[in-house]
Structures are given as C-alpha cells and as structure tokens.
Amino acid sequence: xxxxxxxxxxxxxxxxxxxxxxxxxxxxxxxxxxxxxxxxxxxxxxxxxxxxxxxxxxxxxxxxxxxxxxxxxxxxxxxxxxxxxxxxxxxxxxxxxxxxxxxxxxxxxxxxx
Amino acid sequence: xxxxxxxxxxxxxxxxxxxxxxxxxxxxxxxxxxxxxxxxxxxxxxxxxxxxxxxxxxxxxxxxxxxxxxxxxxxxxxxxxxxxxxxxxxxxxxxxxxxxxxxxxxxxxxxxxxx
Numbered sequence: 527x528x529x530x531x532x533x534x535x536x537x538x539x540x541x542x543x544x545x546x547x548x549x550x551x552x553x554x555x556x557x558x559x560x561x562x563x564x565x566x567x568x569x570x571x572x573x574x575x576x577x578x579x580x581x582x583x584x585x586x587x588x589x590x591x592x593x594x595x596x597x598x599x600x601x602x603x604x605x606x607x608x609x610x611x612x613x614x615x616x617x618x619x620x621x622x623x624x625x626x627x628x629x630x631x632x633x634x635x636x637x638x639x
Numbered sequence: 640x641x642x643x644x645x646x647x648x649x650x651x652x653x654x655x656x657x658x659x660x661x662x663x664x665x666x667x668x669x670x671x672x673x674x675x676x677x678x679x680x681x682x683x684x685x686x687x688x689x690x691x692x693x694x695x696x697x698x699x700x701x702x703x704x705x706x707x708x709x710x711x712x713x714x715x716x717x718x719x720x721x722x723x724x725x726x727x728x729x730x731x732x733x734x735x736x737x738x739x740x741x742x743x744x745x746x747x748x749x750x751x752x753x754x
Contacts, residue, residue, distance in 0.1 A: 567746055568744030568745050569683070571741060571742065574741065619682075627673070629685075630675075630683040631682050632681060633681075633682055
C-alpha cells in the first residue's frame with residue numbers, strides 16, 4: 527500500500543511570494559489533514575477535510591493560507607503572500623475509520639527568506 | 640481544550656540502556672493517546688496508541704507505554720535502546736478513535752544515543 531505522497535519536498539521563497547504544496551493521501555482515506563511544524567515544536571493542525579468538506583480550519587490563518595480538496599482525494603495548501611514566520615515543515619496526513627490512526631507524509635520544508 | 644506536555648526537550652542515553660520518555664496530557668473526556676517518532680527529514684511514524692482496555696500498550700520497535708489516569712500520564716519506555724532509536728518523539732492526545740480525530744501534539748523529546 528502506497529503511503530501519503532507530498533511535493534515538493536523542499537521550497538525556498540522570498541517573503542511576499544506565493545507557494546503551493548500538494549498532497550496525495552492513501553487510497554480510500556476519507557480524512558485528510560494539513561499540519562504546520564515549526565522548528566522545535568510539535569505539529570499543529572491547520573485544516574482537516576472529511577472527503578471534500580472542511581471539518582476544522584480554526585487554526586488556519588485565512589488571510590494568507592488557503593486549502594482545497596477537490597473530488598475528495600488530492601489536496602493543495604497555498605500561502606499567499608508568505609511571511610518569514612511561515613518557515614516550517616508542512617505535513618499532510620490521512621486516516622480512515624478502519625485504520626483508526628493518522629498516516630503522515632514526508633513533509634515539505636518551506637524556507638521563507 | 641486538550642494539551643500535551645513533554646517535559647524533557649532532549650535526552651541522551653547510552654546504547655543498551657533503558658529509556659523512559661515522559662508525557663502528561665490534559666483532556667476533559669476519555670483520552671485517546673499516541674506516540675509518534677520522527678527521524679530527520681521524515682514524516683511521523685506511529686509507535687503505539689491507547690484507546691481503552693489494558694493500560695500497558697505494546698508498540699513497534701520494542702516500545703511500550705503505560706496509561707496512568709490518576710497521573711494523567713502516558714510515558715514511553717524501552718528496555719534497551721539501539722543507535723537507530725535516535726530521533727524525535729512526540730506524544731499526542733486525540734479527541735476520538737474513529738479515524739477522524741483531531742490530534743494535539745506535545746513539543747517533542749529529542750533522543751540522542753551514545754555508543
């Protein structure tokens with residue numbers, strides 16, 4: 527069974543630029559999560575999807591971050607415009623009622639200069 | 640709201656020695672507890688989880704954890720560490736066990752193994 531795929535693995539941009547991350551969850555997993563992990567901290571949930579609907583986006587900075595999950599499969603997370611404090615690893619995870627755990631992708635490391 | 644405290648930022652142990660990583664949680668309802676490991680440049684891998692039943696949980700790679708409700712703790716243990724166990728370890732509390740839980744993570748404990 528293929529794991530959670532993310533791309534790109536690394537991205538370096540300058541502040542005020544825009545960036546997008548892509549995630550492909552494990553096949554059949556209805557729930558998809560985006561986490562932000564700042565250096566030295568644990569992952570923090572940004573947004574949770576159930577199929578293609580948003581379950582929780584209470585910690586998503588909506589003035590600059592957006593996310594979508596079209597057709598309930600792949601998802602993209604966008605930042606526009608980026609700030610220095612957005613430098614972090616962005617992790618995607620997926621889960622299902624049968625699996626009863628979250629499976630994480632390798633993450634995208636974003637550096638904002 | 641739930642929270643997790645991992646009081647040890649960094650722990651160093653000798654290869655072959657025993658290990659205990661501490662985790663305390665705060666959650667008003669029945670907690671669903673997890674330990675994840677993160678190697679450099681990798682995503683998180685689940686070591687073990689506690690939903691209910693036996694309070695001593697066995698996981699992968701020889702790890703175990705004990706849930707103590709009276710102490711609000713879920714400490715991770717391993718009787719003999721290997722150099723490959725060097726990594727970052729995260730404790731997390733979840734709001735359900737139906738596969739759509741919201742996880743709150745601690746700040747992590749970095750484990751260094753010395754020969």
